[in-house]
Amino acid sequence: MKKPILLSFTVILLLTLTARSQEMGYKTVDVGAEFQWYPDGTEYNLQFAFNARTHHSILLRGGYNHSSPRRTFLHDGEEGNGWSGSLGYRYYVGVMPRRFYIGTRLEIWNMKIHWSIPVTESDTKLTIFQPSLEAGYTFLINDLFFITPYVGGGPQVNLKTEGSKVNYGEGFNPIAGISAGWRF
Secondary structure (H helix, E strand, O other), rough: HHHHHHHHHHHHHHHHHHHOOOOOOOOOOEEEEEEEEEEEEEEEEEEEEEOOOOOEEEEEEEEEEEEEEEOOOOOOEEEEEEEEEEEEEEEEOOOOOEEEEEEEEEEEEEEEEEEOOOOOOOEEEEEEEEEEEEEEEEEOOOOEEEEEEEEEEEEEEEEEOOOOOOOOEEEEEEEEEEEEEEOO
């Protein structure tokens, strides 16, 4: 479990160093909101992107994660919420940070899952790590406003569990989302 995390952080660090070694010249900053869907719930984020002059962008996200109520083989109901944060990198195919890109991100989720069975109910706290790959397209309107739909996915790794086992936070997790905001 430590090897994938260490490898993921190493890749992000190398990509960041590569981006910083380029001529930086004219830089922009994107500030916006993001909605992300995944099979078990939704995520709402505030997003900051630091765009280099050529090809590269570094993203910081922070927000709220909500797990939809569902019945599992372990419990009659599981539902939860918590905070999330991520660090990401995007490589734009064009020279400027717009149009098609491929990227990666490292997310940490701190979730509290409320579960119930006929006689008992309780809470389980989870810390989940999710590295993922994504591909998307940034529409830039009047060089001031951006809209970015994307798709991606990656494995979820349950780093820490406090409480009973729940059916959440393990395996491959596909994602789809959209972000919009202003470019400065």
